[in-house]
Amino acid sequence: MDHINHSWTQSFILAGFTTTGTLRSLAFLGTLCIYLLTLAGNTFIIVLVQADSGLSTSMYFFIGVLSFVEVWYVSTTVPTLLHTLLHGCSPISSTACFIQLYVFHSLGMTECYLLGVMALDRYLAICRPLHYHALMSRQVQLWLAGATWVAGFSAALVPAGLTTTLPFCLKKVTHYFCDLAPLMRLACVDTGWYAQVHGAVIGLATGCNFVLILGLYGGILKAVLKLPSAASRAKAFSTCSSHVTVVALFYASAFTVYVGSPGSQPQGTDKLIALVYALFTPFLNPIIYSLHNKEVKEAVRRVTDRIGTILREP
Template sequence: MDHVNHTGTQSFILAGFTTSGTLRPLAFLGTLCVYLLTLAGNLFIIVLVRADSGLSTPMYFFISVLSFLELWYVSTTVPTLLHTLLHGHLPISSAVCFVQLYVFHSLGMTECYLLGVMALDRYLAICRPLHYHALMSRQVRLRLAGATWVAGFSAALVPPSLIATLPFCLTEVAHYFCDLAPLMRLVCVDTSWHHQVHGAVIGVATGCNFVLILGLYGGILRAVLKLPSAASRAKAFSTCSSHVTVVALFYASAFTVYVGFPGSRPEGADKHVALVYALLTPFLNPIIYALRNKEVKEAIKRISVRIRTILREP
């Protein structure tokens, strides 16, 4: 890594992945295919929810919001990944680097809050079925969705604001995008206090929402177990299965990366784990919701029939 005068750090270098000449084109094409499929899958969910009246429920409204978020989330980092796979190291200005850090963390925290709201939606649907549509009116769900974005983009102001004030003695980031831990390793002063602040901010966003989700699903479990028939219990559980799967993917990767002191992990390990939460999870989310929900499958059939009918008309 290059040593520089910490008072004049104008740019960083994203190291990316060290792939050989033969593997690099394959890695690029594979990543590009996953990226395009991720965009197509999430766009498909958004269009399907808007086009089919059978999906005009609060649950699918929040699913479409999640898909919209994933479009931006994956597009924040994958273009730089593609560039590093194709050309190797990528110079990036410090301003662009900190903006990428902020946007990435903002979208991540927004998704965290959104998953909590989606758990609340499932709780009200199962535990308060008679009042569900009144409690989750269009106005309420719009406000809840808006609140997740405001909360996410507000909470994420802290880490990039703090790190932007620190002196950097190294410029090569052992990652394919600007993330918190690899940037902190480049700082040439003691950052113990900063780590505590970052951990508190990210811990409150993820930890409190995780506890909220666990509490809501505890209430859901108690309510479902009181249902009279096995069929009704299975139906209730099926409406939650996709959300539980997405929550498990999100928090497993988030806790792996952001819980604990960053220095405890080998340098360069972050970028491998990042492939899971920054690329694989957004790719899997539309598949999980499309394949595990009977309503989505039925909506696809209805849309297909409508398209065939239109094409047959003279």
């Protein structure tokens, strides 16, 4: 292959989804509604955790941090999706493309580590109840939350940095945002080595964290089964059910797309699966954490009563 004219392209074209007419309009309106509801739901969780003292535990602190991550995570890609649905193929500068790639993966890695920290919090609450408040003090909570951001933005440097060094022959990205797999398909060179490095870094980060979560929940299951009454076991399991559901959604889609060889899936597959972890999971998270959560419902009632009292005052 002739590489003389191959250079670092100055821009890419995001192809998005090939929809037209009424279907495109419906897709745009549906995506916009989900996006706005996602922002509203996660912002609601953040505000509620801050406003109600009854949710001042470490579990809700980390749920609030997760919602904060989700607001930025969904905002990294969905505006681009809305633009491509509205206008069709959209140009994006190489700088903006690589920044989007880096920020998206950084926030994804941050969420990955945060889910591990939340599993640790549940483990300590159930398996070390007498030492829980000392082990999970406010200072420790802040340190752990900060560590997830540092770890996430550090881990994403490798795949994002390597991708910027590739020479690209083509400009049309068969995706609605800049991601590893669709960008690697545009490269002029063999990307086998790059794919192996990407798979190793992302697989190691997500895989080790997943093993940690499984180990912690193994300890939780063992401790819960030793509880004397069915009611106490049910209560212990209920505090973990929401987190387990979110972990299952996150890792099922992440492993499907990123673990292995990025770019090896059929072109349409990664785009569709991306909708799950980049759009629907952030939308579902606040619903999962609040729908069957008695403490959240009580907190909503207390905050609503407080606001009502303030408004009734002369």
